[in-house]
Amino acid sequence: MNTLIFRTLAPFITALMLMFSLFVLLRGHNEPGGGFIGGLIAAAGFSIYGMAFGVQAVRRALRIHPLSVAGAGLLIACLSGFVSAFADVPFMTALWIYPRLFGVEVPLATVTSFDLGVYLVVTGAITSIALALAEREDG
Numbered sequence: 001m002n003t004l005i006f007r008t009l010a011p012f013i014t015a016l017m018l019m020f021s022l023f024v025l026l027r028g029h030n031e032p033g034g035g036f037i038g039g040l041i042a043a044a045g046f047s048i049y050g051m052a053f054g055v056q057a058v059r060r061a062l063r064i065h066p067l068s069v070a071g072a073g074l075l076i077a078c079l080s081g082f083v084s085a086f087a088d089v090p091f092m093t094a095l096w097i098y099p100r101l102f103g104v105e106v107p108l109a110t111v112t113s114f115d116l117g118v119y120l121v122v123t124g125a126i127t128s129i130a131l132a133l134a135e136r137e138d139g
Contacts, residue, residue, distance in 0.1 A: 073120025
């Protein structure tokens with residue numbers, strides 16, 4: 001399935017899927033979507049790119065090993081839970097801050113950072129698995 005049309009469209013499809021995965025991630029914790037589904041969509045985008053150009057092209061595009069991305073996501077997700085310990089509330093309690101950026105009040109929550117961590121864990125782990133399977137199949 002390595003046709004000229006597929007190789008031409010794969011970067012656009014990948015970019016579109018990555019943007020959509022970020023939309024699904026930011027859509028919210030309480031609505032359909034979130035970090036897990038967004039991570040799966042991002043990993044599928046990298047898989048499409050890998051089918052078109054090969055495993056090494058995906059590794060060059062990522063610049064960071066996918067398991068490092070998963071590890072960073074796990075760290076972010078765990079730290080999101082431990083923030084509540086400093087506020088003297090139960091573990092994984094959602095905490096909100098309201099910083100002002102460019103004159104606009106932006107609500108930020110530990111729920112968002114937890115979802116970001118899950119997004120990175122799923123993206124890194126599934127991408128790593130897909131790349132390992134593709135390498136095994138090729139060589």
